[in-house]
Amino acid sequence: MATESLDIHIKFPLLKRPLHPTGIWGWMTTIDHKRIGILYGVTAFIMFLTGGVEALLIRTQLIGPDKDYVSAEVFNQLFTMHGTTMIFLAIMPLSAAFFNFLIPLQIGARDVAFPRLNAFSYWTFLAGAIILNLSWFLGGAPNTGWFSYAPLTSSVFNPGNGPDFWIIGLQVLGIASLAASFNFIVTIINMRAPGMTWTRLPLFTWMTFITAILLVLAFPVITVALIELMFDRAFGMNFFNVAAGGTPVLWQHLFWVFGHPEVYILILPAMGIVSEVLPTFSRKPLFGYSTVVLAGAIIGFMGWMVWSHHMFTVGLGPIANSVFALTTMAIAIPTGIKIFNWIATIWKGSISFKTPMLYAIGFIALFTIGGISGVMHSMASSDAQQQDTYFIIAHIHYVLFGGAMMGIFAGMYYWFPKITGRMYDEKMGQLQFWLMFVGQNLAFFPMHFSGLWGMPRRIYTYGPDMGWTLMNTLSTAGAYLVGIAALIFVVNMVKSWRKGELASQDPWDARTLEWSIPSPPPEYNFEEIPIVQDRDDWWERKRSGKAKTAPAAVPVGGGSGGGHGIHLPQPSFWPMVVSIGLFIGAMGLIYNIAVAAIGGAIALIAIYAWSFEPVNEPDEESGH
Amino acid sequence: MLNMIRGSRRQIYLLLTVLLVTLLSACSKESPQSTFDALGPVSQSQLTILWVILGAGAFVFVLVFALLIFATIRYRRKSDDEADPPQIHGNNKLEIAWTIAPAIILIIVAVPTVRGIFFDANPPDDAAFTVEATGHQWWFEFEYPEQGIVTANELHIPVNQAVAVNLYSVDVIHSFWVPKLAGKLDMVPGNENHMWLEADEPGVYFGQCAEFCGESHAKMRFRVVVHTQADFDAWVIAQKQLAAIPTDPLAKEGYDLFIGQAQCWACHTIDGFQRARGSVGPNLSHVASRMQLGAGIMDNTQENLRAWLEDPNSFKPGNVMSRDAVVYADPSKGLSEPQISALVAFLRSLD
Structure with a gap:
C-alpha cells in the first residue's frame, strides 16, 4: 500500500499531499467533519439568501395587478429557481451542515466513518449548486417549475438549455446526497461511543438516521426520472413523448415517489433540532422519547404511501384518489403525536426564552398551521379547489419555512456557541426572531385567502378585477420583512463570530455529549471517548456531580492528554479533484460530450489516486 | 400601571377585531374566482367538505395554540429559579x-371525503350533453359534438343542467378550472379525463388554467356563460350560422387578406369559408360574438382587437401566432396599418 501511494506522489509531483495546510488551502483539503459542516452551512446559507432574493423579485412582481417589473419568461425562471434553490441548495444542505458538525459529537466519535467521502459530498454539492446557478448566465435558468412536469420539459416545448441545467444539476446534487447519506448511516451504526445504545441516541441523531435512509431510498427514483428525461431531450427517446406512445404522467409518479419522502427529508432534521432545543430550554427530558422516535420512523415509512396526493387532479380516478386521501390522513396521526409530545415536553418545565427556544416554539406553532392545511389537502374532493393555487403555496411555506427553516434557525442559534466558540447577540437574535415570525405570517397567511379566492400559483400577472390585490400586497410586505430579518441574522452571525463574547463549553446547561467538550471543539473532538451511561448522558453526569470526573475510557487511537497522539486522518485534495471532474463532466453533458469524457477521466484518475492514498502518510506516522 | 394594562387590553381588543374581520372577509365571495361562492352542485359539495375540515382544523388549531x-x-x-x-x-x-x-377526527372527515370524490367524478345519468374541452398553449377549445359547434375560450351551457366535460390537451398539461362551478381537473396529453359541471344561476363565470403550462400560463383564461334554456337554444342556432363573404368593402378587404396573403386561414377555421380550416389556432367563426379576446385576457372591443393584431406578443408572450405566423415571424411580410384595419373590420363582422 505504502509504496503504491508513494508512486502516485511521484506521478503527480505538483500535487503533494498537504500535511499541515493553512488558510484557504486548509479549507479546501479539510476532511474534518466540523470544518466540512461549516462549509456546508455557509454555502447553503448563501444559497438561502440567493433563493430569498428570487422570492423578493417574485413578490415584487406580484405586489399589485398588471405589473411588469420582470417578463413572463424571467418570472417563470425565478419561481423555478426559487423552489429548486430553497429545497436542494438551502434546506437540504443546511440540514447536512448540522449532520456534519453534530453527529460525531453527539455519538461520541472523532469523525464520520468516511472523512474523505464527506469532503467529496461537500465539493460535489458545491458543484451542483454552481451548475444550477450558472444557468442564469448561460442562456436562461430552468423555467418549468421545481417539479418540472413533462412534457413541458421536452425539447419541443423547451428548446433552450434551462431544463438541461436542471437535470444535470440535480443529478450531481443527488450524488452528493447519496454519498453523504451512506456516510451518516454507517457512522451512526458503527461509530457510536461505548454505551451509546439506540435508545440513548439523541433525537437529532435519530432523525438524521431516518433522513439518511429516506435519502438513500428516494434519490434513485428521481435519478431514474432524470435519466429518462435526459435521454428524451438529448437522444430523442420517448419516455414522456405522447406522440410516440410515452406517458407524461409517468414523470409525475416518479417525481412524487421521490418528492413526498423529500418533504420528510426536509422536515425531519428540523424536528430533530427542535427535539433537542425544547428539553434544554425547559430543563426537562423530551416527553415520550420512544414515541417521538417511533413517530419519526412511521412518518418516514408512511411517506412512501402518499405520493399521489400531489396528483389528485391528474385524473387517476376516484378509487386511487380515495386510497391516497386515506393514507394521507393517516400520516397526520404520527405528526400530531410529535406536536403533542413537544408541548408536553415544555409543560411544567422551567422555560427560558432564549432565541433558539423562541424559534423552536415558533416551529411548533407554524408547523401546526402547515399540518392542518396539509390535512385539508388530503380531502381530495375539496382539494380540487386548492390544488395548484396559492393555498398550496401557503401550505408549503408554513411547512418548509415555518417548519424546516424555523427549526434550522433554532439550530443555528443553539449551536452557534459550540461551532464558533462565541455567543451570538441575544438582543439582536430576539429582534430577528420577531421580525421573521411576523414577516412570514404576513407573507404566507394571506396566501390562504388568495388561494381560496381562486388565484392559481405560477402566474406572473393578474388583473385588477380579480380581488387578489390586497392579499398580494400584504404577502409582498411580509416577504420584505423576512428579507430584513435575514439580513439582521447575517449581521448578527458575522459580528458575533468575529468579536462575540467567548462562549463557555456548555452555555445552555444542555443535555447531549457535544456540550461536554470545549467550544469550539478541538480537532479530535473528544480527548477520551466517553462511556455513555444514560440517555441525555451529559445532563445526567452534571446532575449526579460526575461531570468533571467522568470515568476514564480507553482512547481510540492511543495516547491521552491534550490530544497528543490521537491519530486523525490527514487532509486530502483528491475528493475535491473528483468533484471538479464531475463538474467538468456535467457541463460537458450539457454542451459537448467530449468535454464530458475529459471530466469523467479526471474524476476516475482522482478516485484512483484517492483509493491508494493512505489515511496517514507513513513518514508522518513514524514521527510519533 | 393600571392604565397601561387597560391600554394594552384596548389594543388587544382592537387586534382581535381586526383579526376577526380579516378572517370573515376570507370567506368573501367578491372575487370572480372565489371558491366560497359555490354556485353549482359540484363546487357546493366541495365547499361543504371544506367547511367540515375547516371546522375540525379550527378545533385542533385552538387546542394546540391554547x-x-x-x-x-x-x-x-x-x-431566581435555579431548581430543576x-x-x-x-x-403512556x-x-x-x-x-x-386525531384518528377518530380523521375517520369522521374521511366519510364525506370519499363520498365527495365519487360524487364529483361521475356525471349524473341525465347529463344534458357532452362538451369536448381541449387545452392548447394558451387557450381553450370547446367542441359540442351533438350540436356541431366549435368555439374557443367561452363555454356556453344551459342553467340547471348537468353537462359532462371531457378533457384533452394537444401539447402540454393544462388544467380546467371554473372555481364557482367545480374544482379543477387536468388536461393531460394522451389521456382523456372526465368531469361534469352544473350551474344554479345564469351568468358569466370565470375560469383559468391551473397547471403551469409555459410562458403565458397566466394568460390562459376562459369564461363559462350560463344561459336559460331558451337563450342557450338561441345561442346554438346563432353559432351554427355559416359565415358569408362580407359586403362592406373594408371587411371584404380583410376577408381577402385572411383567406390570401396574410395566411390566417392556415391556422384558423371559419365555418362557411372553404379555405379557412386550420386547426392550430382558435376557431374564429362568430369571434365577434365573444365577450373576450386572447383567452379571457381583454374585452372584445375594436381597439383591443386592433392592439392584439398589431403586437400579440406584448399581450401574450411566446404565443404561437407571434412566433410562427408569417405576418409576425417575417418582418418583410408584416401587416400594414390599413391591412390591420381591414382585418379588424372583417373579424368584427363575424358575429
Missing part, C-alpha cells in the same frame, strides 16, 4: 389518548 400559549406563559422560568422542574419522561395513557383522538 396549550402552547398557556405553557409558555405559565411555565416561564423565574430569574420535575423530570417527567412520558405518560396520555400518549395513547393523543394518538386515538
Whole structure:
C-alpha cells in the first residue's frame, strides 16, 4: 500500500499531499467533519439568501395587478429557481451542515466513518449548486417549475438549455446526497461511543438516521426520472413523448415517489433540532422519547404511501384518489403525536426564552398551521379547489419555512456557541426572531385567502378585477420583512463570530455529549471517548456531580492528554479533484460530450489516486 | 400601571377585531374566482367538505395554540429559579389518548371525503350533453359534438343542467378550472379525463388554467356563460350560422387578406369559408360574438382587437401566432396599418 501511494506522489509531483495546510488551502483539503459542516452551512446559507432574493423579485412582481417589473419568461425562471434553490441548495444542505458538525459529537466519535467521502459530498454539492446557478448566465435558468412536469420539459416545448441545467444539476446534487447519506448511516451504526445504545441516541441523531435512509431510498427514483428525461431531450427517446406512445404522467409518479419522502427529508432534521432545543430550554427530558422516535420512523415509512396526493387532479380516478386521501390522513396521526409530545415536553418545565427556544416554539406553532392545511389537502374532493393555487403555496411555506427553516434557525442559534466558540447577540437574535415570525405570517397567511379566492400559483400577472390585490400586497410586505430579518441574522452571525463574547463549553446547561467538550471543539473532538451511561448522558453526569470526573475510557487511537497522539486522518485534495471532474463532466453533458469524457477521466484518475492514498502518510506516522 | 394594562387590553381588543374581520372577509365571495361562492352542485359539495375540515382544523388549531400559549406563559422560568422542574419522561395513557383522538377526527372527515370524490367524478345519468374541452398553449377549445359547434375560450351551457366535460390537451398539461362551478381537473396529453359541471344561476363565470403550462400560463383564461334554456337554444342556432363573404368593402378587404396573403386561414377555421380550416389556432367563426379576446385576457372591443393584431406578443408572450405566423415571424411580410384595419373590420363582422 505504502509504496503504491508513494508512486502516485511521484506521478503527480505538483500535487503533494498537504500535511499541515493553512488558510484557504486548509479549507479546501479539510476532511474534518466540523470544518466540512461549516462549509456546508455557509454555502447553503448563501444559497438561502440567493433563493430569498428570487422570492423578493417574485413578490415584487406580484405586489399589485398588471405589473411588469420582470417578463413572463424571467418570472417563470425565478419561481423555478426559487423552489429548486430553497429545497436542494438551502434546506437540504443546511440540514447536512448540522449532520456534519453534530453527529460525531453527539455519538461520541472523532469523525464520520468516511472523512474523505464527506469532503467529496461537500465539493460535489458545491458543484451542483454552481451548475444550477450558472444557468442564469448561460442562456436562461430552468423555467418549468421545481417539479418540472413533462412534457413541458421536452425539447419541443423547451428548446433552450434551462431544463438541461436542471437535470444535470440535480443529478450531481443527488450524488452528493447519496454519498453523504451512506456516510451518516454507517457512522451512526458503527461509530457510536461505548454505551451509546439506540435508545440513548439523541433525537437529532435519530432523525438524521431516518433522513439518511429516506435519502438513500428516494434519490434513485428521481435519478431514474432524470435519466429518462435526459435521454428524451438529448437522444430523442420517448419516455414522456405522447406522440410516440410515452406517458407524461409517468414523470409525475416518479417525481412524487421521490418528492413526498423529500418533504420528510426536509422536515425531519428540523424536528430533530427542535427535539433537542425544547428539553434544554425547559430543563426537562423530551416527553415520550420512544414515541417521538417511533413517530419519526412511521412518518418516514408512511411517506412512501402518499405520493399521489400531489396528483389528485391528474385524473387517476376516484378509487386511487380515495386510497391516497386515506393514507394521507393517516400520516397526520404520527405528526400530531410529535406536536403533542413537544408541548408536553415544555409543560411544567422551567422555560427560558432564549432565541433558539423562541424559534423552536415558533416551529411548533407554524408547523401546526402547515399540518392542518396539509390535512385539508388530503380531502381530495375539496382539494380540487386548492390544488395548484396559492393555498398550496401557503401550505408549503408554513411547512418548509415555518417548519424546516424555523427549526434550522433554532439550530443555528443553539449551536452557534459550540461551532464558533462565541455567543451570538441575544438582543439582536430576539429582534430577528420577531421580525421573521411576523414577516412570514404576513407573507404566507394571506396566501390562504388568495388561494381560496381562486388565484392559481405560477402566474406572473393578474388583473385588477380579480380581488387578489390586497392579499398580494400584504404577502409582498411580509416577504420584505423576512428579507430584513435575514439580513439582521447575517449581521448578527458575522459580528458575533468575529468579536462575540467567548462562549463557555456548555452555555445552555444542555443535555447531549457535544456540550461536554470545549467550544469550539478541538480537532479530535473528544480527548477520551466517553462511556455513555444514560440517555441525555451529559445532563445526567452534571446532575449526579460526575461531570468533571467522568470515568476514564480507553482512547481510540492511543495516547491521552491534550490530544497528543490521537491519530486523525490527514487532509486530502483528491475528493475535491473528483468533484471538479464531475463538474467538468456535467457541463460537458450539457454542451459537448467530449468535454464530458475529459471530466469523467479526471474524476476516475482522482478516485484512483484517492483509493491508494493512505489515511496517514507513513513518514508522518513514524514521527510519533 | 393600571392604565397601561387597560391600554394594552384596548389594543388587544382592537387586534382581535381586526383579526376577526380579516378572517370573515376570507370567506368573501367578491372575487370572480372565489371558491366560497359555490354556485353549482359540484363546487357546493366541495365547499361543504371544506367547511367540515375547516371546522375540525379550527378545533385542533385552538387546542394546540391554547396549550402552547398557556405553557409558555405559565411555565416561564423565574430569574431566581435555579431548581430543576420535575423530570417527567412520558405518560403512556396520555400518549395513547393523543394518538386515538386525531384518528377518530380523521375517520369522521374521511366519510364525506370519499363520498365527495365519487360524487364529483361521475356525471349524473341525465347529463344534458357532452362538451369536448381541449387545452392548447394558451387557450381553450370547446367542441359540442351533438350540436356541431366549435368555439374557443367561452363555454356556453344551459342553467340547471348537468353537462359532462371531457378533457384533452394537444401539447402540454393544462388544467380546467371554473372555481364557482367545480374544482379543477387536468388536461393531460394522451389521456382523456372526465368531469361534469352544473350551474344554479345564469351568468358569466370565470375560469383559468391551473397547471403551469409555459410562458403565458397566466394568460390562459376562459369564461363559462350560463344561459336559460331558451337563450342557450338561441345561442346554438346563432353559432351554427355559416359565415358569408362580407359586403362592406373594408371587411371584404380583410376577408381577402385572411383567406390570401396574410395566411390566417392556415391556422384558423371559419365555418362557411372553404379555405379557412386550420386547426392550430382558435376557431374564429362568430369571434365577434365573444365577450373576450386572447383567452379571457381583454374585452372584445375594436381597439383591443386592433392592439392584439398589431403586437400579440406584448399581450401574450411566446404565443404561437407571434412566433410562427408569417405576418409576425417575417418582418418583410408584416401587416400594414390599413391591412390591420381591414382585418379588424372583417373579424368584427363575424358575429
